Amino acid sequence: MTASLVLFYIAAALGLAGAIQALRSREPRAALRALAVVIGAAVAVDLLLVAPWVALFAAIAGGLVIAVMNLASGLGGDAPAGPRRRRATIAGLALIAGLTWIFLGTWGRQLAFPGHDLAPGASFGSLRQAATALAGETLTLPLALPLLLFAGLVGALALLDEGQRSRRR
Amino acid sequence: MIPITHAFYLASLLLLLGLVGLVLRRSLFGALCAVQIMLCAGHLALVAAARIWASVDGHALALLALTAMVAQGVLGAALALVWLRERDPDEPAPTL
Numbered sequence: 001m002t003a004s005l006v007l008f009y010i011a012a013a014l015g016l017a018g019a020i021q022a023l024r025s026r027e028p029r030a031a032l033r034a035l036a037v038v039i040g041a042a043v044a045v046d047l048l049l050v051a052p053w054v055a056l057f058a059a060i061a062g063g064l065v066i067a068v069m070n071l072a073s074g075l076g077g078d079a080p081a082g083p084r085r086r087r088a089t090i091a092g093l094a095l096i097a098g099l100t101w102i103f104l105g106t107w108g109r110q111l112a113f114p115g116h117d118l119a120p121g122a123s124f125g126s127l128r129q130a131a132t133a134l135a136g137e138t139l140t141l142p143l144a145l146p147l148l149l150f151a152g153l154v155g156a157l158a159l160l161d162e163g164q165r166s167r168r169r
Numbered sequence: 170m171i172p173i174t175h176a177f178y179l180a181s182l183l184l185l186l187g188l189v190g191l192v193l194r195r196s197l198f199g200a201l202c203a204v205q206i207m208l209c210a211g212h213l214a215l216v217a218a219a220r221i222w223a224s225v226d227g228h229a230l231a232l233l234a235l236t237a238m239v240a241q242g243v244l245g246a247a248l249a250l251v252w253l254r255e256r257d258p259d260e261p262a263p264t265l
Contacts, residue, residue: 008171012179019183022202023190031202038183042209045179048171051216054231058212061235065205065242072246072253073198091189099182116223124223133229143233147240154244 008048015041016096024089028073036066050118050125176217183210197252201245208238 018037025031039062046055118124183206190203212234219227 002170005171008175012175015179016182016186019186019190019206022206023186023194023199028198031198035202035205038206038209042213045176045213046216049173049176049216049220051219051228051231054212054216054228054235057232057235058209061239062209064239068243068246069198069201072249087193091193092186095185095189096182099178103178116221118223125225125228129225130228130232133225134232136226136229143230147233147237151240 004048008045011041011044011048015045020089020092020096023092029070032066032070032073035069036062039066052125053127053130054125173217173221176220177214180210180214180217183207183213197245197249201242201249204241204245205238208234208241212238 015038018034018041022031022034022038025034039058043055043059043062046052046058123129187203187205187207187210190206191200194200194203212231215227215231215234217227219225219231
């Protein structure tokens with residue numbers, strides 16, 4: 001077992017534990033701390049998969065999301081503990097147990113493919129390559145355009161709502 | 170070097186956990202957390218796919234997924250704040 005595989009297992013265990021804790025926690029700030037662990041684990045896996053710039057962006061995006069959600073969490077009360085919380089925990093643990101069973105049951109027959117070999121000295125995962133792929137017409141037009149249109153639609157609805165309110169006043 | 174299969178297992182498990190949370194949690198905050206976990210899982214799967222084919226197109230898609238994660242987080246938190254500000258003060262405290 002290589003060092004990177006050990007690191008991957010540690011990150012995966014932390015990420016899964018964080019996800020279960022984030023979903024079962026009834027205290028918003030505790031849930032946010034668990035969400036930060038999930039994002040940290042994802043950043044570690046990104047680094048192990050040779051995607052340093054995606055990892056950096058994920059860390060920045062995760063920090064931003066947690067900061068904004070932290071603002072909203074300060075205003076809310078605790079959700080009461082109930083059967084739904086217990087069911088969420090049981091369902092999460094059952095999913096993990098099921099996948100572990102599949103993982104162990106198919107241990108010898110798994111296609112543990114490590115990916116195509118990278119050419120020696122290849123700059124796979126560099127910022128330049130990612131920017132070139134992002135700027136390519138195959139990705140930008142069908143993906144970025146709907147996102148921009150959606151953001152514009154939300155902005156237009158917010159402006160319309162604000163206009164109607166000021167007219168009522 | 171890690172087997173990509175393991176990364177896909179992790180991504181699918183995180184996605185399923187997020188889906189379970191989205192279905193079972195009634196609070197707005199819990200649903201937001203669940204969607205964040207699902208988007209995190211999605212970007213992990215894209216990065217793993219990029220490594221399989223040694224193509225950075227997956228990285229570009231992962232960057233777009235992360236942008237969507239930020240947009241969803243900011244919009245969700247903003248909606249929660251507006252909802253809390255405008256609710257009737259006599260109403261019982263919401264489960265955020």
